[in-house]
Amino acid sequence: MHRIVQNERLSPNVTRLVVEAPRIAQIRQPGQFVIVHLGRGAERIPLTIADADPAAGTITLVIQAIGKSTSDLVELQPGDTIADIAGPLGRPTELPERGHAVCVGGGVGTAVILPIAQELHRRGVAVTSIIGGRSREWVILEPELAACGTVVACTDDGSYGRPGFVTQALADVLAVGRVDEVFAVGPVPMMRAVAEMTRPLGTQTTVSLNPVMVDGTGMCGGCRVTIDGETRYACVDGPEFDGHQVDFRELADRLTTYRPFEQAALERRACKVGLRTTPKTDGRAESVVPTEGVSA
């Protein structure tokens, strides 16, 4: 059993959980993830290890409440427990030792960027982080990234930082200075746009993919992605790949496959606890909010 040590809301639907997992905290590396299983009957959820404290024996998970299982997870309070956490899984990020790296984080993808930026900074690589959210309250982890170098925060509606998508800020950075490598994590259209911007420049671009995962061991095939025309499994061959070689169209298609089932599960959960769901504009269930007169 893994005890919750801290639960902190970072944005309207993103929560930071600090969880006891001493063995994982000792050996995890940037880019790696865990598969969390809350208990009997629950789904297995892959989550990037956003940070770790080996001395305290804890890892940090940043969770977007987007479906039933993630909504259950973010409700855990200090003292509650998670039955199983498997990991660290996946290949660590391949990181340079010098130069200038730009880390681009879109929304909750910013949490995946954080351990990469921290390790780059530790190695002496100059880091520029470009992070984005829909508006001010959706921009996360800015102070943590500011400790690693320069941060450019962006909002789609211009309510904070630079107005516009992270890709617009990236265009400016690519235009004015030397960039040796780009790391980009966020929505698929964002990662695809970043890869298309750096392709003509020949700038090494690493993206982290988030296909559906089941076992996390390369056995089930659920996380199949196509890289440079070849099948790869994100859980054992990734989750990070060369952005210039990823078949983003296939990834986007596969990510929508289970959306109706996820929405149905979220609605069943909402009925049970007296909540209603708020769908995103792209059809994804985004979060649950209390129905009138009912406390969440």
Ligand code: NAD
């Ligand atoms: P979001 O949809 O609010 O977008 C966040 C930011 O990404 C925007 O503010 C914008 O700056 C940028 N962006 C979005 N669409 C863009 C486009 N078409 N072109 C350029 N930039 C664009 O993000 P969210 O709701 O927090 O969702 C985050 C996404 O990241 C989810 O789809 C999630 O599945 C994905 N994710 C990926 C990983 C991974 O390992 N790849 C990990 C966690 C989350």
Ligand code: FES
């Ligand atoms: Fe099953 Fe990757 S999650 S093969």
